[in-house]
Amino acid sequence: MSVKTVLVGICGGVAAYKALDVVSGLAKEGHHVRVMMTEAARHFVDPTAFAAVSGAPVLTTLWQEGAGEDLYPHLYPSTRADLCLILPATANTLAKIAHGLGDDLVSTACLSLPASCEKVFCPAMNVEMWRNPAVQENVRILETRGWLRLGPEEGRLACGMTGPGRLREPADLLKDIAPLLSSGTSLKEKTILILSGPTHEYMDPVRYIGNASSGRMGKALAEEALRRGANVRFITGPVSDEHLPGGVALHRVTSAEEMLAAARQQLPGCDAVLFAAAVADYRATTYSPEKRGKSEAGLQISLTANPDIAATLCRERTHSFKAIGFALQSHDGEAYARQKLNAKHLDAIILNAPDSMGAETGSFSCLERGDAPFHPWGRISKNEAAKNILNLIT
Numbered sequence: 573m574s575v576k577t578v579l580v581g582i583c584g585g586v587a588a589y590k591a592l593d594v595v596s597g598l599a600k601e602g603h604h605v606r607v608m609m610t611e612a613a614r615h616f617v618d619p620t621a622f623a624a625v626s627g628a629p630v631l632t633t634l635w636q637e638g639a640g641e642d643l644y645p646h647l648y649p650s651t652r653a654d655l656c657l658i659l660p661a662t663a664n665t666l667a668k669i670a671h672g673l674g675d676d677l678v679s680t681a682c683l684s685l686p687a688s689c690e691k692v693f694c695p696a697m698n699v700e701m702w703r704n705p706a707v708q709e710n711v712r713i714l715e716t717r718g719w720l721r722l723g724p725e726e727g728r729l730a731c732g733m734t735g736p737g738r739l740r741e742p743a744d745l746l747k748d749i750a751p752l753l754s755s756g757t758s759l760k761e762k763t764i765l766i767l768s769g770p771t772h773e774y775m776d777p778v779r780y781i782g783n784a785s786s787g788r789m790g791k792a793l794a795e796e797a798l799r800r801g802a803n804v805r806f807i808t809g810p811v812s813d814e815h816l817p818g819g820v821a822l823h824r825v826t827s828a829e830e831m832l833a834a835a836r837q838q839l840p841g842c843d844a845v846l847f848a849a850a851v852a853d854y855r856a857t858t859y860s861p862e863k864r865g866k867s868e869a870g871l872q873i874s875l876t877a878n879p880d881i882a883a884t885l886c887r888e889r890t891h892s893f894k895a896i897g898f899a900l901q902s903h904d905g906e907a908y909a910r911q912k913l914n915a916k917h918l919d920a921i922i923l924n925a926p927d928s929m930g931a932e933t934g935s936f937s938c939l940e941r942g943d944a945p946f947h948p949w950g951r952i953s954k955n956e957a958a959k960n961i962l963n964l965i966t
């Protein structure tokens with residue numbers, strides 16, 4: 573296991589005492605854990621308790637006496653953190669981070685986290701506070717900026733009310749966080765095949781049937797897989813070069829049939845396949861080698877269904893690999909995802925809404941084979957979705 577620097581920001585909520593178990597668990601795993609506390613947090617738990625379980629002094633103020641790095645607690649250790657965990661995340665601190673405020677140690681340290689740092693927040697608050705539109709908007713802002721939200725869960729709250737707002741249980745949080753801390757090695761020696769972008773089905777030399785897929789999702793998946801140490805084979809339909817990842821074995825195709833042929837060729841030896849390409853469902857039954865002329869009477873084109881690449885590869889499976897499919901549906905998403913998961917023999921399916929097509933963010937949900945419930949991830953960036961998807965493999 574590689575040792576990581578974990579910065580934990582404790583905020584002023586009743587659930588702060590539960591953070592002791594999380595900090596203790598991380599320290600026992602051998603990570604360098606540094607705790608910082610808001611002033612409100614210190615009304616709930618004494619810093620001494622966190623110092624004891626983390627094995628390091630607790631940071632409580634911007635205005636620390638000392639010299640050198642000690643004089644800059646908003647920069648050290650935050651600029652070196654591999655993971656930052658805000659736990660419990662209060663409505664107040666969420667708002668500050670979402671809006672870039674830096675008027676205390678925790679919020680200012682969040683401003684100086686490096687781009688490479690995994691950022692996680694674990695909200696806990698009263699159910700009405702959680703449902704407040706301002707809080708929800710701040711949560712969305714953080715999620716679209718790459719912060720991973722864990723919880724809250726539903727149940728009876730300390731204030732006596734029941735509903736969403738409970739901090740996720742420490743043992744579950746430690747399980748959720750584990751793959752983030754092993755990133756860099758968690759997919760070492762694994763080979764992942766990614767299908768990305770749209771396909772273009774030419775009906776003559778200049779016109780094609782296609783869709784608005786940009787290839788952003790596939791690129792985000794490739795980059796995250798590389799970060800976790802995987803070998804990546806990447807098959808892409810026509811996308812602009814800015815949506816092609818570096819450091820991968822790249823195979824360019826145009827049509828669905830070419831993509832299937834390339835995927836069959838690349839599949840042997842793969843541990844997982846991510847079917848992120850938006851493959852055109854139909855192609856023109858006959859290709860005209862000459863440009864079809866314009867006619868006032870209109871144009872009738874006969875269409876033929878393209879092969880379903882995910883279903884075909886899973887049906888032909890001769891070695892074990894994890895198959896994660898994608899579905900884009902404007903209505904009845906959960907029922908459609910469930911039906912597609914089973915019909916195609918996938919291990920998981922990621923449902924995204926039409927607003928994600930060609931965009932940097934999207935509304936994603938996940939359905940895994942077995943008993944796992946349908947899991948909406950909300951509106952998040954594709955980079956964040958890629959992390960969640962690779963966590964399914966890790």
Ligand SMILES: Cc1cc2nc3c(=O)[nH]c(=O)nc-3n(C[C@H](O)[C@H](O)[C@H](O)COP(=O)(O)O)c2cc1C
Nearest residue numbers: 583584585586610612613662663664665696697698
């Ligand atoms: C008894 C008590 C419990 C509280 N519990 C929560 C809570 O669970 N979640 C939350 O967002 N705020 C809670 N608050 C309100 C915060 O403590 C308050 O908004 C504070 O300013 C948060 O500061 P911080 O974000 O700097 O920690 C609670 C306040 C009190 C008095």
